[in-house]
Amino acid sequence: MQGIVYKSTGSWYQVKDEAGKLYQARIKGKMKIDGTISSTNPIAVGDWVQMDLEEEGGNSAMIYEVQDRDNYIVRVSPHNKHQKHIVAANIDLALLIVTISQPQTSLGFIDRFLVTAEAYHIPAILVVNKTDLLSDADAATLHRWDKIYSAIGYQVVSVSAYLPETLITLKAMLQGKKTLFSGHSGVGKSTLINQLIPHLDLRTEIVSDYSGKGQHTTTFAEMFDLPGSGNIIDTPGVKEFGLIDMKQDELAQYYPEMQRLLSQCRFSNCKHINEPGCAVKEALKQDLVSEERYHSYLSIGESIATVW
């Protein structure tokens, strides 16, 4: 029988079948695993799996196959920097929840996420939470972020989980979709989900006064059904996203504002650093590519290239 993974703890999985019944499942010793990516977890939330019941009418099952994924988002494994961990698979929409302070999200972090989403053609939206806390300086930062990302086609939605009237647009966007909620620890992913799904009571934890960082309250990714239709996937806070295997010379393709200029660079193998006749550098001068995005392009490029 077929089902979809709602929760994964690493040792067991909660799987829902097409009739809506939940099963506790484990992986069968000899499972067919997608060999194209090496990750610390063979099965992720959102995966479609084939399983056998351990006994007729019971609710424990053995998973023997994972279906090919349409897409997935990876993070750097918290235990090993060189390994990837699949956060979730087969998603329709990826929300990056960010905050300007408490905790602070960096543009480099945002761009790594957006690059991954672009590489898989997953629509991505930036959700700026905690707008109830904005200082004047924070409000100016929000304005700048809105300008940078709106100009290149990303939707930026400002919300406060504490102000239900700010959540109406967001709620409407999620109907009928399987949406990933991702972002640093403490940005309010679980708090927002509690607001969007009545009667859900996910654990949340105050951001540390001392470090200004979240406490890694959510420890396993888990999917929930929305009222109406659609699902939300809550995930543990991430320090850093991994990039799917991507060559440094592909990177500019995943910056939408650069992608449309690539055919205009003089050299077809232009890296957009020092080359003469570079359309990206020209656009940077004219402020059509932002300083911030260009900077993240260079630093992400450096991190994935051995020879840059």
Ligand SMILES: Nc1nc2c(ncn2[C@@H]2O[C@H](COP(=O)(O)OP(=O)(O)OP(=O)(O)O)[C@@H](O)[C@H]2O)c(=O)[nH]1
């Ligand atoms: N002022 C304010 N605080 C918020 C808002 N949203 C969430 N919080 C608070 O931020 C803290 C962290 O929220 P969580 O929902 O636990 O954050 P999380 O993103 O799920 O964190 P992890 O599970 O650790 O990844 C809690 O104390 C929330 O009450 C908001 O819009 N405004």
Ligand SMILES: [Mg+2]
């Ligand atoms: Mg959480």
Ligand SMILES: [Zn+2]
């Ligand atoms: Zn160029």
